[in-house]
Amino acid sequence: MDEGKLYLGIDYGGNTVKLGLVDAFGNLSGRDSLPTSNLLDKVDCRAFAAAVGEFVHGMGIYSSELGGVGLAIPGIVNRGTYLTPNVKADWPLVMKSLEQSLSKTSISVLNDANAAALGELWMGAGENARSVLLVTLGSGLGSGLIVEGQVISGGNGAAGEVGHMTVVPGGRPCKCGRAGCVERYASARGIVQNFIEAGESGDYDPAQFSNHEPVNDTDALAVFDAARSGDPRGKRALAVMADKLGFALAQVACVVDPDVILLGGGIAAGADLYLDALKAAYRSYCFEACSSTEIRCATLLGDAGVYGAARYAMLAAPRDKSQRDWLDPDFGL
Numbered sequence: 001m002d003e004g005k006l007y008l009g010i011d012y013g014g015n016t017v018k019l020g021l022v023d024a025f026g027n028l029s030g031r032d033s034l035p036t037s038n039l040l041d042k043v044d045c046r047a048f049a050a051a052v053g054e055f056v057h058g059m060g061i062y063s064s065e066l067g068g069v070g071l072a073i074p075g076i077v078n079r080g081t082y083l084t085p086n087v088k089a090d091w092p093l094v095m096k097s098l099e100q101s102l103s104k105t106s107i108s109v110l111n112d113a114n115a116a117a118l119g120e121l122w123m124g125a126g127e128n129a130r131s132v133l134l135v136t137l138g139s140g141l142g143s144g145l146i147v148e149g150q151v152i153s154g155g156n157g158a159a160g161e162v163g164h165m166t167v168v169p170g171g172r173p174c175k176c177g178r179a180g181c182v183e184r185y186a187s188a189r190g191i192v193q194n195f196i197e198a199g200e201s202g203d204y205d206p207a208q209f210s211n212h213e214p215v216n217d218t219d220a221l222a223v224f225d226a227a228r229s230g231d232p233r234g235k236r237a238l239a240v241m242a243d244k245l246g247f248a249l250a251q252v253a254c255v256v257d258p259d260v261i262l263l264g265g266g267i268a269a270g271a272d273l274y275l276d277a278l279k280a281a282y283r284s285y286c287f288e289a290c291s292s293t294e295i296r297c298a299t300l301l302g303d304a305g306v307y308g309a310a311r312y313a314m315l316a317a318p319r320d321k322s323q324r325d326w327l328d329p330d331f332g333l
């Protein structure tokens with residue numbers, strides 16, 4: 001990397017595209033966001049690249065001052081192929097357009113969850129660690145994995161997909177087509193389902209129920225409120241969540257033994273209600289040598305992806321551009 005240059009991090013989300021310029025010391029000197037749009041043809045891609053270029057130039061930065069661009073995308077990145085079911089984009093065309101808009105600055109692409117994990121490892125709650133697992137608890141359960149400083153994507157681009165680890169064989173059906181995935185128990189949607197099943201279990205006197213009821217199938221915040229008010233359904237919902245997630249994390253630890261496990265996403269906001277139970281569950285299931293692994297909340301929140309994408313570009317920068325312009329996560333850092 002060139003310590004005198006700035007690196008552009010682009011975190012391409014389902015609703016918003018976040019942009020930020022980051023230097024080699026982790027100073028975020030500018031940030032902006034654009035609405036997500038379809039990027040399927042040259043017109044779309046050129047307009048997007050022009051907007052990114054305007055952001056950079058509007059910060060008073062010439063393209064020549066950029067050391068590289070990191071592009072985090074919501075899906076599988078695997079050896080030059082990109083699968084982003086929730087975003088309609090022709091990624092090679094997007095990259096070509098960005099490269100043209102930014103004076104042939106090299107573009108490095110990685111999965112957004114891995115970007116967030118790399119950002120946390122660099123400037124967030126994973127500082128001083130070499131191996132980090134970031135679990136993002138939202139409507140689903142995403143995860144990013146950095147091992148010994150390397151972004152891990154695996155043979156099929158699916159490494160670290162903790163959300164689809166089976167924790168209940170034959171359990172709740174999952175959108176992935178299988179059943180019993182931890183996402184079905186520990187995401188916002190899973191927590192709400194835990195709450196509903198607790199209410200229907202017959203284990204509790206309805207007189208103990210609070211008036212906090214989820215207004216939709218991802219309203220985990222209502223479950224948090226219920227738990228805080230002593231509602232046994234809320235307490236059970238979070239106990240189930242902690243048990244299933246702790247079980248899954250313990251299995252991950254057996255394989256990659258991360259230095260630290262971080263929790264991000266909207267559901268991490270309720271960690272005060274379940275973190276102790278999660279740690280206890282993890283320790284009850286894990287291999288003894290991994291029992292001291294810390295589990296704590298991420299700190300960069302919405303900026304983690306931008307930091308991580310920029311860092312990825314930074315780490316890729318020393319590579320010979322003539323060998324490969326668009327780096328895959330499985331390309332060694």
Ligand SMILES: [Zn+2]
Pocket residue numbers: 163164174175176177178179181183
């Ligand atoms: Zn699944």
